[in-house]
Structure formats: structure tokens, C-alpha cells
Amino acid sequence: MPKTLIEPFRIKSVEPIHVTTRAEREQMLQAASLNVFKLRAEDVLIDWLTDSGTGAMSSRQWGAIMEGDESYAGARSFYRLEKVIQDLTGMPHFIPTHQGRAAEKVLFTAACRQGDVVPNNCHFDTTRANLEYLGVQALDLVVAEGLQPQLVHPFKGNIDLARLEALLQHDGARIPFGMLTVTNNTGGGQPVAMANIRACAELLHRHGKPLIMDICRFAENAMFIKMREPGYADKPVREIAREMFSHADGATMSAKKDGMVNIGGFIVLRDARWLEAVRNGLIMMEGFPTYGGMAGRDLEALAVGLEEGLQEDYLRYRLRTAEYLGERLDAAGVGFVRPTGGHAVYIDARTVLPDMPVAHYPAWALCNALYLEGGIRGVEIGSVMFGKRLDDGTETYHAMELVRLAFPRRMYTQSHFDFAAEVIAELKDKAADIRGVRIVKQPKYLRHFTCDCEWVDA
Numbered sequence: 118m119p120k121t122l123i124e125p126f127r128i129k130s131v132e133p134i135h136v137t138t139r140a141e142r143e144q145m146l147q148a149a150s151l152n153v154f155k156l157r158a159e160d161v162l163i164d165w166l167t168d169s170g171t172g173a174m175s176s177r178q179w180g181a182i183m184e185g186d187e188s189y190a191g192a193r194s195f196y197r198l199e200k201v202i203q204d205l206t207g208m209p210h211f212i213p214t215h216q217g218r219a220a221e222k223v224l225f226t227a228a229c230r231q232g233d234v235v236p237n238n239c240h241f242d243t244t245r246a247n248l249e250y251l252g253v254q255a256l257d258l259v260v261a262e263g264l265q266p267q268l269v270h271p272f273k274g275n276i277d278l279a280r281l282e283a284l285l286q287h288d289g290a291r292i293p294f295g296m297l298t299v300t301n302n303t304g305g306g307q308p309v310a311m312a313n314i315r316a317c318a319e320l321l322h323r324h325g326k327p328l329i330m331d332i333c334r335f336a337e338n339a340m341f342i343k344m345r346e347p348g349y350a351d352k353p354v355r356e357i358a359r360e361m362f363s364h365a366d367g368a369t370m371s372a373k374k375d376g377m378v379n380i381g382g383f384i385v386l387r388d389a390r391w392l393e394a395v396r397n398g399l400i401m402m403e404g405f406p407t408y409g410g411m412a413g414r415d416l417e418a419l420a421v422g423l424e425e426g427l428q429e430d431y432l433r434y435r436l437r438t439a440e441y442l443g444e445r446l447d448a449a450g451v452g453f454v455r456p457t458g459g460h461a462v463y464i465d466a467r468t469v470l471p472d473m474p475v476a477h478y479p480a481w482a483l484c485n486a487l488y489l490e491g492g493i494r495g496v497e498i499g500s501v502m503f504g505k506r507l508d509d510g511t512e513t514y515h516a517m518e519l520v521r522l523a524f525p526r527r528m529y530t531q532s533h534f535d536f537a538a539e540v541i542a543e544l545k546d547k548a549a550d551i552r553g554v555r556i557v558k559q560p561k562y563l564r565h566f567t568c569d570c571e572w573v574d575a
């Protein structure tokens with residue numbers, strides 16, 4: 118058998134990408150105040166800012182769009198998607214929302230009270246923000262392996278069961294439910310093992326607490342289980358996904374990831390304990406229960422996407438793509454979070470810029486250099502995103518300086534990845550020319566989205 122794993126699709130509709138010169142990119146980055154969030158997407162050659170809602174839909178999905186029933190109440194498209202989700206998750210109550218954070222807001226508003234604590238392997242930013250907004254503490258309990266970028270471990274997304282048990286014993290009354298995020302995006306797109314899901318659910322259930330899963334990337338997680346966990350190699354990935362869901366009492370999903378659509382999300386629940394409050398909240402915040410925040414055509418595209426996202430040849434290619442870029446980076450001496458995750462590669466900027474002071478934001482600097490050198494857009498996960506300027510003018514910094522390259526689904530081919538690998542290897546050779554930045558204007562919260570920067574050596 119040939120060793121090359123090909124993209125398991127052919128291209129039916131194309132969208133040109135815009136090649137720019139270095140001089141143009143310098144001008145555009147300057148106009149964007151050295152912040153790639155402020156670039157126009159048109160001026161980006163390879164856009165790896167996020168894998169969320171950015172993928173290509175299939176011809177079957179575009180066909181399904183025409184079947185959308187846009188009735189306000191009781192639309193056919195709702196019942197079609199409801200059946201797909203019930204069959205997949207084994208849970209009866211399906212509540213559509215317009216995206217993942219809306220699902221979080223609606224569920225948490227119904228299920229949490231001020232002063233509660235919600236443990237998770239790692240909360241995603243919006244999950245944490247939605248909990249904290251309600252006065253709930255969001256606690257990250259990922260295993261110690263999950264916090265060591267260079268350490269290779271098959272399931273770095275696992276939750277630390279001993280710490281979870283201690284929390285349940287000590288503070289059980291404050292816990293409305295426990296959570297697991299599959300895969301663990303904040304920790305590098307790392308999977309959670311079935312054994313860990315099972316043990317986490319048993320532990321929570323022993324203490325009378327439900328398990329809610331954040332299932333944005335459930336299909337990638339299921340494929341990792343098939344490839345890495347003893348006993349699963351011969352099981353269809355759909356069955357593995359069903360087994361994962363069998364341990365949960367509910368889930369929130371951003372369908373913009375493994376749902377293979379550009380917009381959409383949902384809540385699914387096993388029993389009715391929060392159902393009435395969730396439906397009431399939904400009507401106020403999102404829409405009538407048979408469409409939530411989605412158009413009928415979006416419901417149709419998702420019904421098809423949930424099936425396509427579980428196809429094994431697609432998933433094998435998907436996980437292999439990230440691994441392939443990791444191998445190329447390894448060969449160039451560029452460090453990254455190991456092993457590569459499902460949806461992204463997280464470059465360790467310190468391995469490219471070991472001498473740049475953290476006050477010059479090395480991951481931000483590398484992100485800018487990637488754009489200048491190759492027109493590639495990633496996202497800084499370092500001291501601009503997670504550091505803070507204090508009132509006395511001093512700064513706190515993040516423990517890691519990472520650049521996340523997140524891959525839209527079914528969008529880029531192997532030559533795009535080869536090109537990116539070459540650009541990154543060249544940057545490593547030219548690291549002495551990469552310029553650090555200072556922040557000249559920033560808002561109080563979430564500064565990375567809108568801050569203005571200048572070159573420190575300007």
C-alpha cells in the first residue's frame with residue numbers, strides 16, 4: 118500500500134486565495150497595528166486562526182440546504198436533526214442554539230447558582246466566561262501530563278480523578294455537575310481516554326452529580342481512542358462516540374467544529390431535570406425550541422455534517438495532517454505541544470526565539486513573522502492573550518508562549534501544509550531578524566483581540 122494518505126475528497130467548488138508581496142504584507146500588518154486579528158481575511162493566504170465555522174461543506178450538505186424547512190414552529194428540519202442527534206448521543210432531549218457559547222449560556226443559566234463550582238479538564242474561554250458571569254467558579258483539573266508541552270502521552274486531556282474526588286468530598290454541595298471537554302482545546306487539542314470518561318462519570322454519579330460533556334470535537338476524540346486505547350482498534354468510530362456519550366447526562370456542542378458546518382450548536386440532555394428552565398431560557402435568548410438560533414437550512418446541513426464528521430477515512434486524514442506538520446517542524450528543530458492535537462498544532466515560540474525577552478511577546482512576534490514571511494495567520498496563545506497590565510503599569514506573563522495553527526476542515530491540501538512547514542523552517546533560520554513588540558493601546562479585558570502594538574526596535 119502506498120504510504121501517502123490522500124485527502125479523501127475531490128474539489129468541486131474553489132475559492133481563490135490572494136497572493137500578496139512581502140512589501141504589501143508589511144504595509145497591511147502596520148495598518149493592523151501589528152495585530153493579525155485586525156487584518157482583512159482577504160489579505161491572508163493561509164488562514165489558520167481557527168477551525169471554528171471555517172471549514173468546507175460537502176456537496177451533500179449544500180444539497181440538504183435546499184431542503185431546509187423555515188417554519189417557525191415544528192419544522193421538518195428540526196425533527197430530522199433531532200433523530201440524528203438522538204441516535205448518535207442516545208439522549209432524548211435536543212435543544213438547538215446558534216453556536217456553542219449560546220448553548221453554554223442557556224444551560225448554565227438554568228443549572229447553576231452563584232457560589233457554585235464546576236470542575237472540568239480545562240474550560241474553554243467562553244465556557245469559563247459564561248460560568249464566571251453567573252458567579253460560578255470554573256475549575257481546571259487536567260492531569261499533570263497535560264501541562265507539560267514536550268511530554269508525549271496518549272491522553273493528555275484526561276481529568277485528574279484524585280483531585281476531582283477530593284473536590285467532591287470537600288465541596289460537593291457547591292457542585293451542580295462536572296464537565297469534560299473533548300478534545301481538550303485549551304490544553305492543545307488533546308483527547309480524553311474512554312477509561313477516564315467512564316471513571317469520571319462513575320465518580321460523579323457516586324456523589325449524585327451529572328456529567329455534562331463539551332463535545333465540540335467529539336469525533337476527533339473518538340478517533341484518537343480508536344487509534345490509541347487498547348480494545349478499540351476494531352470498533353467503528355461511531356460506536357466509540359456512542360459509548361462516550363453513554364456515560365454523559367448531557368452535552369453542549371459548538372457544531373462549528375465536528376458538526377462540519379459554518380454556524381450552529383446545541384444542548385442535549387438525558388433527563389428532564391433542567392429541561393423546562395432550559396426551554397424557557399432558550400425562548401428568551403435564542404428562539405423557539407424547534408429552531409433555537411438556527412435557520413431550517415442550518416439544521417439540515419448539520420444533520421448531514423454530523424454523519425460526515427464521523428467518517429473514518431476523513432478522520433484518519435484529519436489527524437494525520439496535524440501529525441505530518443508536526444513531523445516537518447520536528448525536522449526543522451521547531452518545538453510544539455506533543456503529540457499534535459486533533460484540530461491544531463501549537464508551536465512553542467521559545468524554541469524559535471529563545472533569546473527574546475517575554476516582555477517583547479515572543480509568540481506574538483512569531484505570529485506576526487509568520488504573516489510577513491508567508492501570509493499565514495495563526496493565533497498567539499501567550500502573554501498578550503493571558504498576561505495582564507496591572508494598574509501600576511507592571512505586567513504579568515503567561516507560562517507558555519504558543520502560536521496555535523488551527524486547521525479548517527476539508528479546506529487546505531497537503532501542499533498548503535508543505536508550504537507552511539517551509540515558511541516556519543525559514544523563520545527558524547532567520548530568527549535573529551524577528552522583531553518583538555510593545556503594546557501601546559489595550560482594553561481592560563481580552564486585550565489580544567483589539568490591542569495596538571509597535572515594534573520594540575522602531
Ligand code: F0G
Pocket residue numbers: 166167168169216217218219241243244298302331333371372373382523
Ligand atoms: N467549547 C470549546 C472547547 C471550544 O473550542 C469553543 C470554541 C466553544 C466551546 C465555543 O463555541 O465558538 O461556537 O461559541 N472555540 C473556537 C476556537 C472559537 O477557535 O477554538 P462557539
